[in-house]
Amino acid sequence: MPEPLHAVPVNLITGRRGAGKSSVIRRLLAQRPADQCWAVLYNDVPAAGEQTPEPEQDGVRFSLMADGCICCSAQVGLRVALTRLLREARPQRLLIEPSSQARIHEVLKQLADRWLAPVLEVRATILVLNAAQHAGAPLAHDLDRERIARADVIALHPGGKTNGDGMASLERNLAMLAPRATIAKAAFAGLDTALLDMPAREVRPHFYSGG
Numbered sequence: 478m479p480e481p482l483h484a485v486p487v488n489l490i491t492g493r494r495g496a497g498k499s500s501v502i503r504r505l506l507a508q509r510p511a512d513q514c515w516a517v518l519y520n521d522v523p524a525a526g527e528q529t530p531e532p533e534q535d536g537v538r539f540s541l542m543a544d545g546c547i548c549c550s551a552q553v554g555l556r557v558a559l560t561r562l563l564r565e566a567r568p569q570r571l572l573i574e575p576s577s578q579a580r581i582h583e584v585l586k587q588l589a590d591r592w593l594a595p596v597l598e599v600r601a602t603i604l605v606l607n608a609a610q611h612a613g614a615p616l617a618h619d620l621d622r623e624r625i626a627r628a629d630v631i632a633l634h635p636g637g638k639t640n641g642d643g644m645a646s647l648e649r650n651l652a653m654l655a656p657r658a659t660i661a662k663a664a665f666a667g668l669d670t671a672l673l674d675m676p677a678r679e680v681r682p683h684f685y686s687g688g
Contacts, residue, residue, distance in 0.1 A: 482563055484598040487571040488673050489584060491624050492605035494577035501605050501632055501668055502572055506537055508670045509570075516568035518542060518558060520576045538566035556592055563596060570673070571597065578620070581627045601675035603668070604628035604658075608647050609636030622654065630672045631660045 492498050502517060509515050516538045540562045542554060563571070575584050581602065588597055604624050611621075625631070631651060635644055651660060657678060661668060 479567065482567060482596050485563065485568060485571055485596060486600045486674065487573060487588065487597045488600050489581065489602045490572055490574045490605060491579075491581055491602060491628070492577070493607070493610055493621070496577075496605045496607040496610060497634065497636070498574050498605045501603070502574065505572065505668055505670060505673070506534070509536060511536070513569040514538065514566055515570045515572065516540070516562050516566040517572045517574070518562060519574045520555075520579065538562060538568065555587055556590070559593060580620075581624055585627075599677045600673055601629035601677060602627055603630045603632055603672070605632045605634075606647075606651075607634060607636035608644055611647060625651065625654045625658070628655055628658050629675050629678050630668075631655065631658050632668050633660055633662050 490498050490502055499519075506515060506517070514536050517540070519539070519541045540558055542558045559571075562568075573584070575581065585599065585602075587593070588599055606625075633644075633648070633651070648660065648662075651658070659672065659675065661672060
């Protein structure tokens, strides 16, 4: 019988729909150590023009959970989907792309419940931010602000034809809203996998106690 899984590193890859989350995940997977298996759980059907990686990719297991937002209507489904994916893949790392409507603090609470906390170790939450989506009214939406406030790494890319002044203004706003987050500029083209192992700043509720 295989040994029980313990402290599998897990990263949330968050952002607006169409921000480029799936593209960032593909680039992270391309840097995966050859001797490791990674697992990816999607909760967002890709936007037009985006594609999820093919499930036949060597060393990577994928699961698409498209029957509800994992922070509200599909909480039990998340636990079931994760349990199945972890059991079948036995990965060395898990990436989760929550729905663009998900409240990140609610997802983190679920990852800290009594069933998942012994198995998972939450590492850096990555926010993929496409500057072009914020032109004219940057960071005004409460979901944007919640994602920014809980991000450990912000993968910022210009998108479209965002000019230098627009990027500078956005960076200033980010520095005020998330002074402790690491901003990885132009990360859309490739995010250093070392950033995945940054410790999560978010303090998880202690729903689980061993024994």
